[in-house]
Amino acid sequence: xxxxxxxxxxxxxxxxxxxxxxxxxxxxxxxxxxxxxxxxxxxxxxxxxxxxxxxxxxxxxxxxxxxxxxxxxxxxxxxxxxxxxxxxxxxxxxxxxxxxxxxxxxxxxxxxxxxxxxxxxxxxxxxxxxxxxxxxxxxxxxxxxxxxxxxxxxxxxxxxxxxxxxxxxxxxxxxxxxxxx
Amino acid sequence: xxxxxxxxxxxxxxxxxxxxxxxxxxxxxxxxxxxxxxxxxxxxxxxxxxxxxxxxxxxxxxxxxxxxxxxxxxxxxxxxxxxxxxxxxxxxxxxxxxxxxxxxxxxxxxxxxxxxxxxxxxxxxxxxxxxxxxxxxxxxxxxxxxxxxxx
Numbered sequence: 314x315x316x317x318x319x320x321x322x323x324x325x326x327x328x329x330x331x332x333x334x335x336x337x338x339x340x341x342x343x344x345x346x347x348x349x350x351x352x353x354x355x356x357x358x359x360x361x362x363x364x365x366x367x368x369x370x371x372x373x374x375x376x377x378x379x380x381x382x383x384x385x386x387x388x389x390x391x392x393x394x395x396x397x398x399x400x401x402x403x404x405x406x407x408x409x410x411x412x413x414x415x416x417x418x419x420x421x422x423x424x425x426x427x428x429x430x431x432x433x434x435x436x437x438x439x440x441x442x443x444x445x446x447x448x449x450x451x452x453x454x455x456x457x458x459x460x461x462x463x464x465x466x467x468x469x470x471x472x473x474x475x476x477x478x479x480x481x482x483x484x485x486x487x488x489x490x491x492x493x494x
Numbered sequence: 495x496x497x498x499x500x501x502x503x504x505x506x507x508x509x510x511x512x513x514x515x516x517x518x519x520x521x522x523x524x525x526x527x528x529x530x531x532x533x534x535x536x537x538x539x540x541x542x543x544x545x546x547x548x549x550x551x552x553x554x555x556x557x558x559x560x561x562x563x564x565x566x567x568x569x570x571x572x573x574x575x576x577x578x579x580x581x582x583x584x585x586x587x588x589x590x591x592x593x594x595x596x597x598x599x600x601x602x603x604x605x606x607x608x609x610x611x612x613x614x615x616x617x618x619x620x621x622x623x624x625x626x627x628x629x630x631x632x633x634x635x636x637x638x639x640x641x642x643x644x645x
Contacts, residue, residue: 316500316562317505317509317591319539319562320505320509322535322539326531326535326539330519330523330530350595371505376502403498405542406534406541
């Protein structure tokens with residue numbers, strides 16, 4: 314058994330293997346499908362509040378140093394110390410230089426499936442710090458993206474290019490939420 | 495002393511992600527590739543355990559087995575003698591959690607034990623072996639070569 318404490322160090326080895334074979338993107342999609350087990354119903358039924366519940370639980374179990382809040386139908390999250398990258402940097406094995414990419418790699422397809430726009434940004438790939446924003450309003454994420462570009466952020470990840478699917482799934486989510494009211 | 499001191503909260507759902515990953519790598523790249531990744535994890539991530547084994551010091555390996563299975567509430571018995579460590583796991587915490595998540599354990603689930611253990615022992619006088627007794631029940635043995643003196 315790989316202890317759950319050490320999973321991310323195994324994950325890092327998987328990323329290095331897949332990166333050499335140009336296989337990261339397909340693997341992220343598989344992880345995204347796996348994560349639906351934990352998140353899909355919660356996010357579809359409770360929306361941003363469901364995200365607060367899920368990542369609130371993750372914050373405790375994974376020992377994150379993170380703050381988040383919802384304001385004007387937008388969820389903001391700031392991770393000031395990511396435990397995942399921190400462990401990978403504190404390892405005798407070499408870190409995968411693309412380690413941070415797995416996070417938007419699985420979150421973005423899940424958000425598209427739940428009908429939310431998402432943007433994640435970070436200053437560097439070797440610092441355990443990042444920002445994420447979630448909302449169902451395309452114009453809000455687009456405005457953040459433009460602002461980040463102006464500020465010179467190098468690493469910006471978003472599902473804005475999948476807006477057609479986001480819009481369809483947003484309608485589905487609204488129907489599910491209405492049925493639960 | 496453990497190289498990786500872990501004593502905070504646990505995120506057991508990582509066993510589910512490991513399970514999905516084992517299947518994914520085996521299905522797309524083959525079981526040999528999966529074994530290679532796991533063995534490299536044992537060799538590189540647990541360098542500290544391996545380097546101690548090289549010197550004939552099994553203390554970190556023993557502490558590792560005991561601490562992480564205790565921490566995950568595994569049921570096990572650890573028997574240590576000079577040249578042999580026998581670690582019998584009666585209820586694997588990873589498989590127990592997979593069942594809790596209603597996930598079928600990967601057909602490769604026990605490779606994470608056999609290959610990581612083998613990676614830890616690579617280039618050392620120690621050899622590892624895993625006997626599967628039943629679901630979640632195995633005997634892991636680490637045996638030191640009889641004619642190998644500590645460096």
